[in-house]
Amino acid sequence: MRTIAIDAMGGENAPEAIVQAVLQAKTELKETKFILFGDQAKIKKLVGSDTDQIEIVGTTEVINDEDEPVKAIRTKKDSSLVVAAQYVKQGKADALLSLGNSGSILASGIFIIGRIKGIARPGFMPTLPVKNSDDGFNMIDVGANAKTKPEYILNWAKMAAYYAEKVRGIRNPRVALLNNGSESDKGDDVHQEAYQLLLDSELNFIGNIEGNELLDGKADVVATDGFTGNAVLKNIEGTSSVLIHLLKDNLLNSGFLVKIGALLIKNALKGLVSKFDVDKYGGAVLLGLDAPVVKTHGRSDQRAVYFTIKQVDKILKENIIDQFRAEFATDK
Incomplete structure (x- = not known):
C-alpha cells in the first residue's frame, strides 16, 4: 500500500x-x-x-x-x-x-x-496551462534556487522530461530552454552552456523558447534558472487572475445587452476559464x-x-x- x-x-x-x-x-x-x-x-x-x-x-x-x-x-x-x-x-x-x-x-x-x-540541487516544477491543449507544460526551476549552474538545468530537464512522460503521459516530450532569444548564442554564459549540454543530451531538445511563447504549447518541458522561473510563474499566475477577473467584471457590469451576449457565449467562457484552471494540474513537485x-x-x-x-x-x-x-x- x-x-x-x-x-x-x-x-x-x-x-x-x-x-x-x-x-x-x-x-x-x-x-x-x-x-x-x-x-x-x-x-x-x-x-x-x-x-x-x-x-x-x-x-x-x-x-x-x-x-x-x-x-x-x-x-x-x-x-x-x-x-x-x-x-x-x-x-x-x-x-x-x-x-x-x-x-x-x-x-x-x-x-x-x-x-x-x-x-546537486532540487528544483520546483509546476504544470502550467497552454492555449492549444489541456496537457499544459512543466517548468523547472521556479524558485528553489536563486543561483544556477548549467549542469543543474540539464538535470532538472532530464527529471522533468521523465515526469512528463510517465506521470502526464506525453511521449518523447519536447524540451526547451527559456532564454531571451531563439538563437543558440543567446543569453549569458550559464544559458549558453546549458544550451549545449541540452543539445548534446538524449533529450528531445527543441532549442530556446522566449517568454511570449510559453503558453503557445511549443514545449512540454521548459528548463530555466530558479530566479527567472519564479518571476515568470508569478507573472503567469497574476496575469491570468487579472484577465479572468476583468472579463467577469466587464460582462456583469456593462449593461443588459452585454449580459445577453455573455449568456450566448457562456460555454466558450467556461472553456476559457477551464483552460487557466491550474488546480487540475496539482502542485509543484520538488524534483x-x-x-x-x-x-x-x-x-x-x-x-x-x-x-x-x-x-x-x-x-x-x-x-x-x-x-x-x-x-x-x-x-x-
Missing part, C-alpha cells in the same frame, strides 16, 4: 480543506494510506468515523509563513511539516504533501529527506529529492488539494524516484 504523509496544518484553509480532500480522494485511491499530521483534536473532529486508510499523528507546532525556513525546521521539531518529513525519511511514508511556505518545504526536503545522489515532495498553493481549497493528492499517488505508482536514482547515480 502506498502511504502519503500530509502536513494538515499548512495553508490558509487548513485543516478543513485538506481533510475534506483526503476524504474525497480515498474513495478512489483504495491502495493508498493517508497520514495526517497536526492538531489531533481538530483533525479527528473533521475525519469523524470515516477512518479507513487514515492515520492521525498529533503535533503541537506549526511553521508559519514569517518563520525563517532553516531555523524553523531546526527549532520546531514537533511541527506538522517536520514530523511528516521525518516519517518519509524513516520510511514510514512514501511521499510528502504540504500547503506550507515554499522555503520550509524546501528546507525539510533537503535537510530531512535528503537529495538523490548525483543531484531531485530522495522521495516525492509536492507543494501546492497556500490558498488551495478542497478541490485543489484533491487533485494534488491524485498527482502524488500517480508519482508513487510510476516509481519515478527509483528511476532518478538509477539515472543520476552514474552521473559525475
Whole structure:
C-alpha cells in the first residue's frame, strides 16, 4: 500500500480543506494510506468515523509563513511539516504533501529527506496551462534556487522530461530552454552552456523558447534558472487572475445587452476559464529529492488539494524516484 504523509496544518484553509480532500480522494485511491499530521483534536473532529486508510499523528507546532525556513525546521521539531518529513525519511511514508511556505518545504526536503545522489540541487516544477491543449507544460526551476549552474538545468530537464512522460503521459516530450532569444548564442554564459549540454543530451531538445511563447504549447518541458522561473510563474499566475477577473467584471457590469451576449457565449467562457484552471494540474513537485515532495498553493481549497493528492499517488505508482536514482547515480 502506498502511504502519503500530509502536513494538515499548512495553508490558509487548513485543516478543513485538506481533510475534506483526503476524504474525497480515498474513495478512489483504495491502495493508498493517508497520514495526517497536526492538531489531533481538530483533525479527528473533521475525519469523524470515516477512518479507513487514515492515520492521525498529533503535533503541537506549526511553521508559519514569517518563520525563517532553516531555523524553523531546526527549532520546531514537533511541527506538522517536520514530523511528516521525518516519517518519509524513516520510511514510514512514501511521499510528502504540504500547503506550507515554499522555503520550509524546501528546507525539510533537503535537510530531512535528503537529495538523490548525483543531484546537486532540487528544483520546483509546476504544470502550467497552454492555449492549444489541456496537457499544459512543466517548468523547472521556479524558485528553489536563486543561483544556477548549467549542469543543474540539464538535470532538472532530464527529471522533468521523465515526469512528463510517465506521470502526464506525453511521449518523447519536447524540451526547451527559456532564454531571451531563439538563437543558440543567446543569453549569458550559464544559458549558453546549458544550451549545449541540452543539445548534446538524449533529450528531445527543441532549442530556446522566449517568454511570449510559453503558453503557445511549443514545449512540454521548459528548463530555466530558479530566479527567472519564479518571476515568470508569478507573472503567469497574476496575469491570468487579472484577465479572468476583468472579463467577469466587464460582462456583469456593462449593461443588459452585454449580459445577453455573455449568456450566448457562456460555454466558450467556461472553456476559457477551464483552460487557466491550474488546480487540475496539482502542485509543484520538488524534483531531485530522495522521495516525492509536492507543494501546492497556500490558498488551495478542497478541490485543489484533491487533485494534488491524485498527482502524488500517480508519482508513487510510476516509481519515478527509483528511476532518478538509477539515472543520476552514474552521473559525475
